[in-house]
Amino acid sequence: MKYFPFVALLFLFVSCNGDKKAEKIDFKAQNEEEISKYITDNKLVAQRSDSGLYYIIDDTGTGAQPSAASNVTVAYKGYFLDGSVFDESDAQGISFGLQQVINGWTEGIPYFKVGGNGLLLVPAHLGYGSFDKRGIPGGSVLIFEVKLLSVNN
Known part of the structure:
Protein backbone atom coordinates (compact mmCIF):
# COMPACT_ATOMS: atom_id res chain seq x y z
CA MET A 1 0.00 0.00 0.00
CA LYS A 2 2.93 2.34 0.53
CA TYR A 3 3.61 2.18 -3.24
CA PHE A 4 0.04 3.09 -4.19
CA PRO A 5 0.66 6.87 -4.31
CA PHE A 6 3.76 6.31 -6.45
CA VAL A 7 1.91 3.96 -8.82
CA ALA A 8 -1.06 6.33 -8.99
CA LEU A 9 1.27 9.25 -9.76
CA LEU A 10 3.11 7.22 -12.39
CA PHE A 11 -0.19 6.19 -14.00
CA LEU A 12 -1.34 9.82 -14.04
CA PHE A 13 1.95 10.94 -15.61
CA VAL A 14 1.80 8.26 -18.28
CA SER A 15 -1.86 9.02 -18.99
CA CYS A 16 -1.23 12.76 -19.30
CA ASN A 17 1.92 12.18 -21.31
CA GLY A 18 -0.08 10.00 -23.69
CA ASP A 19 -2.46 12.92 -24.25
CA LYS A 20 0.48 15.02 -25.44
CA LYS A 21 1.25 12.73 -28.36
CA ALA A 22 1.33 14.63 -31.60
CA GLU A 23 -1.96 14.31 -33.37
CA LYS A 24 -2.28 14.48 -37.11
CA ILE A 25 -4.39 17.53 -37.84
CA ASP A 26 -6.13 18.21 -41.14
CA PHE A 27 -5.18 21.75 -42.19
CA LYS A 28 -6.90 21.65 -45.61
CA ALA A 29 -9.71 24.12 -44.86
CA GLN A 30 -7.43 26.49 -42.93
CA ASN A 31 -4.74 26.36 -45.65
CA GLU A 32 -7.35 26.99 -48.35
CA GLU A 33 -8.44 30.16 -46.53
CA GLU A 34 -4.84 31.26 -45.96
CA ILE A 35 -3.87 30.76 -49.60
CA SER A 36 -7.01 32.51 -50.88
CA LYS A 37 -6.30 35.48 -48.61
CA TYR A 38 -2.64 35.59 -49.72
CA ILE A 39 -3.68 35.57 -53.39
CA THR A 40 -6.27 38.31 -52.83
CA ASP A 41 -3.99 40.47 -50.66
CA ASN A 42 -1.17 40.25 -53.22
CA LYS A 43 -3.47 40.69 -56.25
CA LEU A 44 -2.27 37.43 -57.81
CA VAL A 45 -3.99 35.34 -60.46
CA ALA A 46 -3.50 31.67 -59.63
CA GLN A 47 -4.78 28.35 -60.88
CA ARG A 48 -5.94 25.67 -58.42
CA SER A 49 -5.46 21.99 -59.13
CA ASP A 50 -7.85 19.30 -57.92
CA SER A 51 -5.39 18.41 -55.14
CA GLY A 52 -5.44 21.94 -53.71
CA LEU A 53 -2.10 23.10 -55.13
CA TYR A 54 -2.16 26.68 -56.37
CA TYR A 55 0.26 27.71 -59.08
CA ILE A 56 1.13 30.82 -61.03
CA ILE A 57 3.00 30.49 -64.28
CA ASP A 58 4.88 33.70 -65.05
CA ASP A 59 6.69 32.10 -68.00
CA THR A 60 5.81 28.62 -69.27
CA GLY A 61 9.26 28.14 -70.81
CA THR A 62 10.08 26.70 -74.21
CA GLY A 63 12.22 23.65 -73.50
CA ALA A 64 11.45 20.10 -72.44
CA GLN A 65 8.56 19.50 -70.05
CA PRO A 66 9.16 17.06 -67.18
CA SER A 67 6.82 14.37 -65.96
CA ALA A 68 6.23 13.52 -62.31
CA ALA A 69 8.91 10.83 -62.68
CA SER A 70 11.62 13.11 -64.15
CA ASN A 71 14.90 14.24 -62.67
CA VAL A 72 15.15 18.02 -62.89
CA THR A 73 17.31 20.97 -61.92
CA VAL A 74 15.41 23.84 -60.31
CA ALA A 75 16.45 27.18 -58.83
CA TYR A 76 14.06 28.14 -56.07
CA LYS A 77 13.28 30.22 -53.03
CA GLY A 78 10.91 28.90 -50.37
CA TYR A 79 9.10 31.13 -47.92
CA PHE A 80 6.11 31.26 -45.61
CA LEU A 81 2.98 33.38 -46.08
CA ASP A 82 4.57 36.12 -43.95
CA GLY A 83 7.47 36.36 -46.43
CA SER A 84 10.14 34.82 -44.20
CA VAL A 85 12.48 32.62 -46.24
CA PHE A 86 13.12 29.09 -45.00
CA ASP A 87 15.20 27.75 -47.91
CA GLU A 88 16.82 28.94 -51.11
CA SER A 89 19.06 27.49 -53.80
CA ASP A 90 21.78 29.37 -55.63
CA ALA A 91 21.29 30.43 -59.26
CA GLN A 92 22.62 27.07 -60.52
CA GLY A 93 19.75 25.33 -58.68
CA ILE A 94 19.64 21.79 -57.35
CA SER A 95 18.95 18.51 -59.09
CA PHE A 96 16.57 15.87 -57.80
CA GLY A 97 14.03 13.31 -58.86
CA LEU A 98 10.46 14.56 -58.65
CA GLN A 99 9.55 11.37 -56.78
CA GLN A 100 11.97 12.40 -53.99
CA VAL A 101 10.40 15.72 -53.01
CA ILE A 102 7.17 16.99 -51.46
CA ASN A 103 4.00 16.20 -53.40
CA GLY A 104 3.49 19.89 -54.19
CA TRP A 105 6.71 19.83 -56.24
CA THR A 106 5.99 16.45 -57.82
CA GLU A 107 2.72 17.87 -59.08
CA GLY A 108 3.75 21.49 -59.67
CA ILE A 109 7.11 21.38 -61.45
CA PRO A 110 5.64 19.55 -64.49
CA TYR A 111 3.45 22.61 -65.18
CA PHE A 112 6.64 24.30 -66.45
CA LYS A 113 8.93 23.69 -69.41
CA VAL A 114 12.67 24.34 -69.23
CA GLY A 115 13.21 28.08 -68.84
CA GLY A 116 9.81 28.53 -67.22
CA PRO A 123 -0.84 23.56 -48.67
CA ALA A 124 0.44 21.43 -45.80
CA HIS A 125 -1.07 18.17 -47.08
CA LEU A 126 1.11 18.51 -50.20
CA GLY A 127 4.11 19.77 -48.21
CA TYR A 128 5.29 18.56 -44.82
CA GLY A 129 1.89 17.78 -43.31
CA SER A 130 0.77 18.54 -39.79
CA PHE A 131 4.06 17.82 -38.02
CA ASP A 132 7.06 20.13 -37.56
CA LYS A 133 9.89 19.18 -39.90
CA ARG A 134 13.31 20.79 -40.36
CA GLY A 135 12.26 24.15 -38.93
CA ILE A 136 8.95 24.21 -40.80
CA PRO A 137 5.97 24.28 -38.43
CA GLY A 138 3.30 21.66 -39.01
CA GLY A 139 0.36 22.88 -41.05
CA SER A 140 2.38 25.54 -42.87
CA VAL A 141 1.53 26.79 -46.33
CA LEU A 142 4.76 26.94 -48.33
CA ILE A 143 5.38 29.30 -51.23
CA PHE A 144 8.08 28.53 -53.77
CA GLU A 145 9.43 30.78 -56.48
CA VAL A 146 10.69 28.24 -58.99
CA LYS A 147 12.63 28.31 -62.25
CA LEU A 148 13.00 25.06 -64.15
CA LEU A 149 16.59 25.01 -65.41
CA SER A 150 16.73 21.54 -66.99
CA VAL A 151 15.09 18.16 -67.34
CA ASN A 152 17.89 15.66 -66.78
CA ASN A 153 16.23 12.48 -68.07
Missing part, protein backbone atom coordinates in the same frame (compact mmCIF):
# COMPACT_ATOMS: atom_id res chain seq x y z
CA ASN A 117 9.22 30.12 -63.85
CA GLY A 118 6.47 30.98 -61.43
CA LEU A 119 5.06 30.29 -57.98
CA LEU A 120 3.81 27.17 -56.25
CA LEU A 121 1.56 27.76 -53.23
CA VAL A 122 1.67 24.45 -51.40
Whole structure:
Protein backbone atom coordinates (compact mmCIF):
# COMPACT_ATOMS: atom_id res chain seq x y z
CA MET A 1 0.00 0.00 0.00
CA LYS A 2 2.93 2.34 0.53
CA TYR A 3 3.61 2.18 -3.24
CA PHE A 4 0.04 3.09 -4.19
CA PRO A 5 0.66 6.87 -4.31
CA PHE A 6 3.76 6.31 -6.45
CA VAL A 7 1.91 3.96 -8.82
CA ALA A 8 -1.06 6.33 -8.99
CA LEU A 9 1.27 9.25 -9.76
CA LEU A 10 3.11 7.22 -12.39
CA PHE A 11 -0.19 6.19 -14.00
CA LEU A 12 -1.34 9.82 -14.04
CA PHE A 13 1.95 10.94 -15.61
CA VAL A 14 1.80 8.26 -18.28
CA SER A 15 -1.86 9.02 -18.99
CA CYS A 16 -1.23 12.76 -19.30
CA ASN A 17 1.92 12.18 -21.31
CA GLY A 18 -0.08 10.00 -23.69
CA ASP A 19 -2.46 12.92 -24.25
CA LYS A 20 0.48 15.02 -25.44
CA LYS A 21 1.25 12.73 -28.36
CA ALA A 22 1.33 14.63 -31.60
CA GLU A 23 -1.96 14.31 -33.37
CA LYS A 24 -2.28 14.48 -37.11
CA ILE A 25 -4.39 17.53 -37.84
CA ASP A 26 -6.13 18.21 -41.14
CA PHE A 27 -5.18 21.75 -42.19
CA LYS A 28 -6.90 21.65 -45.61
CA ALA A 29 -9.71 24.12 -44.86
CA GLN A 30 -7.43 26.49 -42.93
CA ASN A 31 -4.74 26.36 -45.65
CA GLU A 32 -7.35 26.99 -48.35
CA GLU A 33 -8.44 30.16 -46.53
CA GLU A 34 -4.84 31.26 -45.96
CA ILE A 35 -3.87 30.76 -49.60
CA SER A 36 -7.01 32.51 -50.88
CA LYS A 37 -6.30 35.48 -48.61
CA TYR A 38 -2.64 35.59 -49.72
CA ILE A 39 -3.68 35.57 -53.39
CA THR A 40 -6.27 38.31 -52.83
CA ASP A 41 -3.99 40.47 -50.66
CA ASN A 42 -1.17 40.25 -53.22
CA LYS A 43 -3.47 40.69 -56.25
CA LEU A 44 -2.27 37.43 -57.81
CA VAL A 45 -3.99 35.34 -60.46
CA ALA A 46 -3.50 31.67 -59.63
CA GLN A 47 -4.78 28.35 -60.88
CA ARG A 48 -5.94 25.67 -58.42
CA SER A 49 -5.46 21.99 -59.13
CA ASP A 50 -7.85 19.30 -57.92
CA SER A 51 -5.39 18.41 -55.14
CA GLY A 52 -5.44 21.94 -53.71
CA LEU A 53 -2.10 23.10 -55.13
CA TYR A 54 -2.16 26.68 -56.37
CA TYR A 55 0.26 27.71 -59.08
CA ILE A 56 1.13 30.82 -61.03
CA ILE A 57 3.00 30.49 -64.28
CA ASP A 58 4.88 33.70 -65.05
CA ASP A 59 6.69 32.10 -68.00
CA THR A 60 5.81 28.62 -69.27
CA GLY A 61 9.26 28.14 -70.81
CA THR A 62 10.08 26.70 -74.21
CA GLY A 63 12.22 23.65 -73.50
CA ALA A 64 11.45 20.10 -72.44
CA GLN A 65 8.56 19.50 -70.05
CA PRO A 66 9.16 17.06 -67.18
CA SER A 67 6.82 14.37 -65.96
CA ALA A 68 6.23 13.52 -62.31
CA ALA A 69 8.91 10.83 -62.68
CA SER A 70 11.62 13.11 -64.15
CA ASN A 71 14.90 14.24 -62.67
CA VAL A 72 15.15 18.02 -62.89
CA THR A 73 17.31 20.97 -61.92
CA VAL A 74 15.41 23.84 -60.31
CA ALA A 75 16.45 27.18 -58.83
CA TYR A 76 14.06 28.14 -56.07
CA LYS A 77 13.28 30.22 -53.03
CA GLY A 78 10.91 28.90 -50.37
CA TYR A 79 9.10 31.13 -47.92
CA PHE A 80 6.11 31.26 -45.61
CA LEU A 81 2.98 33.38 -46.08
CA ASP A 82 4.57 36.12 -43.95
CA GLY A 83 7.47 36.36 -46.43
CA SER A 84 10.14 34.82 -44.20
CA VAL A 85 12.48 32.62 -46.24
CA PHE A 86 13.12 29.09 -45.00
CA ASP A 87 15.20 27.75 -47.91
CA GLU A 88 16.82 28.94 -51.11
CA SER A 89 19.06 27.49 -53.80
CA ASP A 90 21.78 29.37 -55.63
CA ALA A 91 21.29 30.43 -59.26
CA GLN A 92 22.62 27.07 -60.52
CA GLY A 93 19.75 25.33 -58.68
CA ILE A 94 19.64 21.79 -57.35
CA SER A 95 18.95 18.51 -59.09
CA PHE A 96 16.57 15.87 -57.80
CA GLY A 97 14.03 13.31 -58.86
CA LEU A 98 10.46 14.56 -58.65
CA GLN A 99 9.55 11.37 -56.78
CA GLN A 100 11.97 12.40 -53.99
CA VAL A 101 10.40 15.72 -53.01
CA ILE A 102 7.17 16.99 -51.46
CA ASN A 103 4.00 16.20 -53.40
CA GLY A 104 3.49 19.89 -54.19
CA TRP A 105 6.71 19.83 -56.24
CA THR A 106 5.99 16.45 -57.82
CA GLU A 107 2.72 17.87 -59.08
CA GLY A 108 3.75 21.49 -59.67
CA ILE A 109 7.11 21.38 -61.45
CA PRO A 110 5.64 19.55 -64.49
CA TYR A 111 3.45 22.61 -65.18
CA PHE A 112 6.64 24.30 -66.45
CA LYS A 113 8.93 23.69 -69.41
CA VAL A 114 12.67 24.34 -69.23
CA GLY A 115 13.21 28.08 -68.84
CA GLY A 116 9.81 28.53 -67.22
CA ASN A 117 9.22 30.12 -63.85
CA GLY A 118 6.47 30.98 -61.43
CA LEU A 119 5.06 30.29 -57.98
CA LEU A 120 3.81 27.17 -56.25
CA LEU A 121 1.56 27.76 -53.23
CA VAL A 122 1.67 24.45 -51.40
CA PRO A 123 -0.84 23.56 -48.67
CA ALA A 124 0.44 21.43 -45.80
CA HIS A 125 -1.07 18.17 -47.08
CA LEU A 126 1.11 18.51 -50.20
CA GLY A 127 4.11 19.77 -48.21
CA TYR A 128 5.29 18.56 -44.82
CA GLY A 129 1.89 17.78 -43.31
CA SER A 130 0.77 18.54 -39.79
CA PHE A 131 4.06 17.82 -38.02
CA ASP A 132 7.06 20.13 -37.56
CA LYS A 133 9.89 19.18 -39.90
CA ARG A 134 13.31 20.79 -40.36
CA GLY A 135 12.26 24.15 -38.93
CA ILE A 136 8.95 24.21 -40.80
CA PRO A 137 5.97 24.28 -38.43
CA GLY A 138 3.30 21.66 -39.01
CA GLY A 139 0.36 22.88 -41.05
CA SER A 140 2.38 25.54 -42.87
CA VAL A 141 1.53 26.79 -46.33
CA LEU A 142 4.76 26.94 -48.33
CA ILE A 143 5.38 29.30 -51.23
CA PHE A 144 8.08 28.53 -53.77
CA GLU A 145 9.43 30.78 -56.48
CA VAL A 146 10.69 28.24 -58.99
CA LYS A 147 12.63 28.31 -62.25
CA LEU A 148 13.00 25.06 -64.15
CA LEU A 149 16.59 25.01 -65.41
CA SER A 150 16.73 21.54 -66.99
CA VAL A 151 15.09 18.16 -67.34
CA ASN A 152 17.89 15.66 -66.78
CA ASN A 153 16.23 12.48 -68.07
